[in-house]
Amino acid sequence: MRIPLVDLGAQYRAHKSEFDHAIQQVIDSCAFIGGAPVEEFEKSFASVYGVRNCIPCANGTDAIYIALRMLGVGEGHEVITTASSWIATSESISETGARPVFVDVDRYHLIDPDRVAAAVSPRTRAIIPVHLYGQAADMRQIMSVAKENGVWVIEDCAQAHFAEDSGQRVGTIGDVGTFSFYPGKNLGAWGDAGALVTNNDDLALSCRKYANHGSLRKHDHEIEGINSRLDGIQAAILSVKLKFIDEWTAARRHVANFYDESLENVGDIETPGVRSGATHVYHVYAIETAHRDALKRFMEERGIMVGIHYPTPLPLLPAYRHLGLTSENFPQAARQQSRILSLPIYPEMTADQMQYVVDTIREYFVSR
Ligand SMILES: *Cc1c(COP(=O)(O)O)cnc(C)c1O
DSSP states (O other): OBBOOHHHHHHHTTTTTHHHHHHHHHHHOOOOOOHHHHHHHHHHHHHHHOEEEEESSSOOHHHHHHHHHHOOOTTHHHEESSSSSOOOOHHHHHHHTEEEEEBBBOTTBOHHEEEEEEHTTTTEEEEEOOOOGGOOOOHHHHHHHHHTTOOOEEEOTTTTTEEETEEETTTSSSSSEEEETTTSSSSSSSSSSSEEEOOHHHHHHHHHHHHHHTTSSSSSSSSOOOOOBBHHHHHHHHHHHTHHHHHHHHHHHHHHHHHHHTTSSSOOOOOOOTTTOBBBSSSSSEEEOOTTHHHHHHHHTTTTTTSSSSOOGGSSSGGGGGGGOOOGGHHHHHHHHTTTTEEEOOOOOOOHHHHHHHHHHHHHHHHH
């Protein structure tokens, strides 16, 4: 049996005629950038998500950058973020001219709120928690640190569409939430796509303007902006997919529950676990084991694709060598990096596939 880490073709095959029809409509109406398909998607995403404004943009990295810029973050400022994420989070901070200040994570791979509080300085302007793997970070504590210090909160929700903390959807708790609709994300387009969500109407308007060359109406450029637009075909695909997101999230949780139960007491495996108060939408299902590299090889030899998200904590990447940070500054993230292994997870996974993954892991621990 061969099992991919994710299966992007399955969603197309399951709803082919609906996708084909939606794409054909965009072609027939030539609404390639902006226009009806984009308006329809941003309205339905805002309404389904339960937020006043959704501003579409070109990708999830731009979404963070746009939010930072429109909150006035730039040269001479610091932005606190997590040591464990994809580089897009910290890259967008540097792109504004501000400096990323990395803090270590907790056992759930999420930014540690106590360390956030300790990292605040007079130059801090914002905090970017990442709801990594699809699990909500501790927003209650992060918001209280932010309020105490008068700094903004941008939630990086690229991996966590529809996850919740204390019953509230991620992205609607801080000042603004940013999403990626990269193809492999829980809600994914077939190219690059992203969005911001916010209940702050003024911020929404300035983000919308900035993403569209500084104008809300054609040829009316109040400021200089950037070109970060969502195209019609991606929007049409996303509108089709949005109808199935609850079903797909439930299917991901089903796979995760099966793994949780089946891997209990297998070798030294630690299953991901869910923080009290949080929900998890399982963009990634990452186990931890001291035998990570050998287990990875064993599974790959048996046709199971696994991943490592991510092999190096952000502050220890060559890109941040100039900050002079070492693994001693990030004991949790540094410990986890050699132990994490992401198992295949996608909504269309069959019972046989799930069983094969679990059986293979058990076989590894019996045979060693
Ligand atoms: C995917 C991702 C992004 C960036 O999204 P793009 O659409 O690829 O630009 C940002 N942050 C995190 C945590 C991500 O996983």
